[in-house]
């Protein structure tokens with residue numbers, strides 16, 4: 001029986017499994033089927049010899065597109081590959097630091113000027129990821145906006161802190177080959193570590209390409225032994241084109257996400273320390289326009305990362321009835337008004353208790369279908385930073401969800417380090433139907449709110 005175009009996808013099992021077709025399929029297409037091999041992104045062409053004969057005709061445009069596709073691998077595959085491996089390394093670093101923070105009583109937590117906490121992990125992840133990106137793509141080709149600077153580390157009385165950061169960075173980079181990346185030939189010195197941190201001084205903007213990095217998002221969760229995330233995204237001409245989120249403490253059961261169930265307590269009491277359970281921590285990622293978001297487990301100690309490291313696709317929940325939906329929000333009342341979201345929940349008929357979770361792990365929870373809604377309403381005057389959202393937005397969108405401000409406008413990553421013009425708050429949801437209901441509920445209650 002001859003192949004016909006519509007039955008083709010069904011006949012190539014891996015087309016819908018671990019990879020994706022890169023040219024849109026129409027009955028006019030002839031020639032080869034170009035397929036990105038998810039396990040090895042460099043293998044990107046699969047030719048089906050008799051496919052030519054089975055489809056009728058093609059246009060010149062189709063032929064041209066096919067030739068272009070044949071000469072180009074999937075866009076951003078190299079960036080994605082490096083970014084996921086770097087975030088895997090960052091997660092391993094964070095896990096080590098969090099374990100040591102929790103086991104020690106003497107505080108290794110510093111305060112920034114705004115009184116928010118910062119730890120050895122924040123600076124060390126920033127230095128490590130910055131160094132790895134520069135090594136992979138060339139320093140002059142890498143612009144990064146990231147949360148930390150070197151001010152505190154450079155103070156006269158901070159030599160112990162700086163030594164701890166240098167040590168942590170070198171410990172992590174020494175493991176680079178296990179993660180499939182190249183490490184330094186010799187241990188980095190303090191000046192190289194400081195240079196890698198301060199290289200993250202891009203100011204973003206509407207043109208060109210830059211990375212955003214939140215080395216430890218949810219530092220408060222991190223120091224409390226709870227949820228936190230490592231968030232890396234690539235922005236090109238004001239659009240987020242790639243996002244990677246490491247969620248090292250993501251628990252095996254979604255209820256345990258809530259800060260009421262502190263990760264540390266649960267894991268130490270309920271899970272044997274040797275467990276290699278898949279769902280305990282992962283890295284989730286997506287590239288814009290791919291229509292797929294993925295997650296892969298954290299790399300276990302002494303294992304080598306072989307791409308795609310058991311990755312599987314993630315999708316948002318199909319629940320669109322508010323009565324069955326779960327919404328998540330920040331733990332800290334200071335970061336988002338709990339009373340306003342409680343009013344919205346009541347108006348919309350959301351019956352479940354809010355899932356209060358630290359960090360961008362909330363975005364990951366929506367992307368993988370563990371919750372349907374994320375709402376954040378910061379106090380008036382607070383300006384959201386792009387690194388706190390970029391990676392999560394593209395992952396949710398590619399997983400099938402929607403992210404906008406609370407008026408329904410897309411978030412604007414083209415205006416520098418802040419999400420300028422953000423109206424009212426941020427809403428992420430599993431689909432358009434739920435999303436519209438939330439925006440309408442916000443509209444209805446905004447004027448009477450104190451926000």
Ligand SMILES: Nc1ncnc2c1ncn2[C@@H]1O[C@H](COP(=O)(O)O)[C@@H](OP(=O)(O)O)[C@H]1O
Pocket residue numbers: 116147214216217218219220329330331332334335336357358359360378379382385388
């Ligand atoms: N007053 C405020 N209002 C809103 N968000 C705030 C805030 N102060 C800090 N944040 C942001 O909220 C993030 C934590 O998110 P969440 O509250 O969802 O856990 C912080 O990230 P860092 O922990 O990386 O600084 C910080 O960027």
Ligand SMILES: [Mg+2]
Pocket residue numbers: 214216217218387388
């Ligand atoms: Mg943050």
